[in-house]
Amino acid sequence: MRNSYLCIALAHEGRIRILACDSTSLVQEARLIHDLYPTSAAALGRVLSATALMAATLKNEDEKILVTINGGGPIGTIMTEAYGPYLKGFVGDNTIYLKYNDSNKLAVGLAVGTSGYLKVVRNMHLKESFTSQVALQTGEIGDDFAYYFAISEQIPSLVSLGVLVDTNTQIKASGGLIIELMPGHTEEDICYVEKLQKNLRPISSLIEEGKDLQTLLKELFPDVKIIERKDISYRCDCNKKRFMSALLTLSKDDLNEVLKDETIELKCEFCNKKYQIKREELIAYQNEVED
Ligand SMILES: [Zn+2]
Incomplete structure (x- = not known):
């Protein structure tokens, strides 16, 4: 399995910023450490991907992002932290295996619940910290982060987070994609992203097909420029x-x-x-x- 990594890219002359990650090996590591059942793995994997992408744009090495989600559902609290290229996280209940009857998809929203919050703490230089919190929308994580970016950071964003889980102990694919409309974006940029959203296949399926992020982003935005690529991994810094x-x-x-x-x-x-x-x-x- 290749190393997990992320890319920061710009398109439409810098009016659109794209953050993307292939977090398959990282989420697999989390799954092994916590013995995660499929729905628990999907929920934690989605939050880990989003946390990694949010941390990707931090300026300083000693800045941290801490995410806490609790929606009153059976999974309990989900907590993740990113520091530098490293991620760690856990869920309250590792044994959740819920599916939606109609689609047979893992029921992350049911596991997480919707009567609760998504909280993000940005910790700078171990002293200053900035906390922002929004109400959960669907508990499916991607929608909740999109809402967070719109409300707390005033950045209209398309967020796609996905984890494909095997019933044995394997994570088949995991990834995240955040498309942000930057200041100065035009009507056409909005239309372009809306059209993209309608036709976008789940990021986890695209990664499962073996596509690397550069190829994948090029397909979404023909003029894309990758400005940074870095490896990310699961690591705990406790002592x-x-x-x-x-x-x-x-x-x-x-x-x-x-x-x-x-x-x-x-x-x-x-x-x-x-x-x-x-x-x-x-x-x-x-x-x-x-x-
Ligand atoms: Zn530890």
């Missing part, structure tokens, strides 16, 4: 110190409660790695950071 720092933010009473145990065991939600922190170790760390 013991981060967990100890989090414990030290607890209230005094809660911390004392935690310190009653000889060893504290914590699990990272993003990669399932377990950390054992000894009481003395935490106290020593507390003294170290307070000095």
Whole structure:
């Protein structure tokens, strides 16, 4: 399986910006880490693709994008984070396997639910952060991100996110496409994108056919110019110190409660790695950071 990657491209003399990714291997990695059932895998895969594409245009290496979705459906909370070229994420319930009866498609909207929110936090230089939140529209993720871009960023966008899941343990294809109408766009640009939207096949099917993104974008926009191409992958950046720092933010009473145990065991939600922190170790760390 080839490495996951994304492309940033411009078309129509810069009035249209296109972000596209092939996230197949990345979502496969997420599926293995979390033992995701098909609908859980499709939901997390779609959010991971969108998060990767949003992070693609960040200017600085230390900026992060955090996405949280909760629509009150059986999957619970979906959380993803992008930092540099790396992605990580998890879902509340990894065992969702729901389909729509009429189309036999994975029922992501039913799993996610529609009475809830999509929240995006842009974290800059570990200090400043900018939070924006919209109500979920369909829970199908693509529609919800399109709504987010329109409301929060005032960018009219076409968003296509898709994951093709095998019933065994394979992700057959996963990808994302965001087409943005940039400032200065014309009536013709709007018509062009609307026409495209009507005829656009799911991005995951196009990727499954083995098309690379450059070819795919050229078919959508004959004058497309790829300005950047970069590899992306699933990676968790957790470590013991981060967990100890989090414990030290607890209230005094809660911390004392935690310190009653000889060893504290914590699990990272993003990669399932377990950390054992000894009481003395935490106290020593507390003294170290307070000095
Ligand atoms: Zn981790």
